[in-house]
Amino acid sequence: MSGTPVSTIRNLGPAFQAECTRAGIPDAETLRSLGAHEAYRRLLAAGTRPHFIGYFVLHMALQGRPWNDCRGAEKTALRAQFDALRAEARPAPEDAFLARLDEIGVIAPRRPETDG
Template sequence: MPTPIRSIRNLGPAIETALTEAGIPDAEALHSLGAHEAYRALLLHGARPHFIGYYVLHMALQGRPWNDCKGQEKEDLRRAFDALKEDCAGSDRVFESRLDAALAEIGVIPRTALSIRAAKR
């Protein structure tokens, strides 16, 4: 039986819903994908980028308190987040909104191979 995402420390129902909508159905899939690629799936599904959410996801998957990210580690994560945000923002694969993502899901607007792959996770 799959483990709910909200069973992971620091992750609640809102992020569970967002991740599920982005194609990440459970804690096992989230751990397998990793925080960085899971956040990419969120962005490609229309989530607005937010650094705190990015590093909270990293801390959660490490079993650490959300506010444990400090110093050089936080600076490194910031650089990775900025690069991910730039990578996704420069792509036509990013949906403008959750509405666009939903319309793509039901076939009203086209989806790219990458957005389809993210939605299937």
């Protein structure tokens, strides 16, 4: 039996529901239990492009508040949390470059180092 669709939460529509499904968040109950920050972390890991408005809308939605209710110090605090999450989710440029080279077969896989 599946849970309540994510799109039943105020301000979250079918497109957001599809993103959640792709990130392994199948229903509203799972989304609520994860909380906005952890759910957004999973969305980023699944390939969702980071967008601050989506982050704070998710916070407001899970609180049952209108999306545009986020202002002042609360919005500033959420921005700091979003920026930290985004930096954490983004691989270092060197790691991303090496991963891409490996993906297209330009470099050989790394072998574990041994102690001689």
